[in-house]
Amino acid sequence: MFGRAPKKSDNTKYYEILGVSKSASPDDLKKAYKKAAIKNHPDKGGDPEKFKELAQAYEVLSDPEKREIYDQYGEDALKEGMGGGGGGHDPFDIFSSFFGGGGFPGGGSRGRRQRRGEDVVHPLKVSLEDLYLGTSKKLSLSRNVLCSKCNGKGSKSGASMTCAGCQGSGMKISMRHLGANMIQQMQHPCNECKGTGETINDKDRCTQCKGEKVVQQKKVLEVHVEKGMQNGQKITFPGEADEAPDTITGDIVFVLQQKEHPKFKRKGEDLFVEHTLSLTEALCGFQFALTHLDTRQLLIKSNPGEVVKPDSYKAINDEGMPMYQRPFMKGKLYIHFTVEFPESLTVEQVKALETILPARPLSQLTDMELDECEETTLHDVNIEEESRRRQQAQQEAYDEDDEMPGGAQRVQCAQQ
DSSP states (O other): OEEEOOOOOOOSHHHHHHTOOTTOOHHHHHHHHHHHHHHHOGGGTOOHHHHHHHHHHHHHHTSHHHHHHHHHHOHHHHHTTTTSOSSOSOHHHHHHTTTTTSOSTTSOOOOOOOEEOOOEEEEEEEOHHHHHHOEEEEEEEEEEEEOTTTTTOSBSSSOOEEOTTTTTSSEEEEEEEOSSSEEEEEEEEOTTTTTSSEEOOGGGBOTTTTTSSEEEEEEEEEEEEOTTOOTTOEEEETTOSOOOTTEEOOOEEEEEEEOOOSSEEEETTEEEEEEEEEHHHHHHOOEEEEEOTTSOEEEEEOOTTOOOOTTEEEEETTOSOEETTEEEEEOOEEEEEEEEOOSOOOHHHHHHHHHHSOOOOOOOOOHHHHHHSOOOOOOOOOHHHHHHHHHHHHHHHHHHHHHSTTOSOOOOOOOO
């Protein structure tokens, strides 16, 4: 963080809250905070705001770097973030650190407030058949669990010490002066305790977890994909993520990712399939077998005398996707028909068709009007290809104009 050093503001308030002098030693600060915090603890009927102020004052003054900023620039500098704040930690966490997380000695205990661990999210690829029929998948995962030998303490004796490098906060603040009135402020995890705020004596380290408090464990989870589930739907296993001391274990979440199907497309509870008919089938009738997602063979056929037009749809009720948690109810299966026309017809075929098909409409042009018309020739085109070619030619012409020396320059004139 970069900032201009602020004007000096109140730098005595925190000392007054703890009832110590500005020259108080770390031991003096501890004794003063401990005595005042027990007296003002909410569980003993104390003032919650006073308890919070005590924790905030002690958090700042017990950190040598924050205390230096406070003494030099005052409370405003901390509020603006130059010291990582003041009060960024839970006041009950600061209090419980004096009594090993157990609250009052010999009294009721609020206990150390636990943070919630992060959820672990995994994508799970499934086929459309899996979502139609439902399925179960067994997945092997590795996770951190609390060491069973030391119960997550990291030490044989169960004891740990507050890290001297960060005063138990887990974070350190480094400061650099950049010029006369500029300060660069950076906050980073303490490298002595790896951000835990605690240190363990080397001789006392747990032999199983090596002081890490957690060990790796392989676990097999069986994921049940229910009929009708959707792409992107989540399946949650509560409390199965990585464990950590003083942490509520997060969840493992599987997010369904549907693989593309070669034949069927899904839209909500409906299924869509494409089918191409010949012109003869479209005019004279058709029938074909459609293999469904559950391998059943559906007979698809037209009604007698029915004509199927190009780009038309037909639907079959109750042959779509099963509805989630109501699997006996299903959507529709839509069939989109494309009609394939012959490339050309012989003269004999044209004459034969003319005797069967409805008569062509009579020409509205008289012989005289026909004589006045000019003959034209139709040819096949790919309109998309022609449009792309035309745009490319225009761009090349524009580029050539830009390259001409002194040419194609737009001149704006003003009338006077």
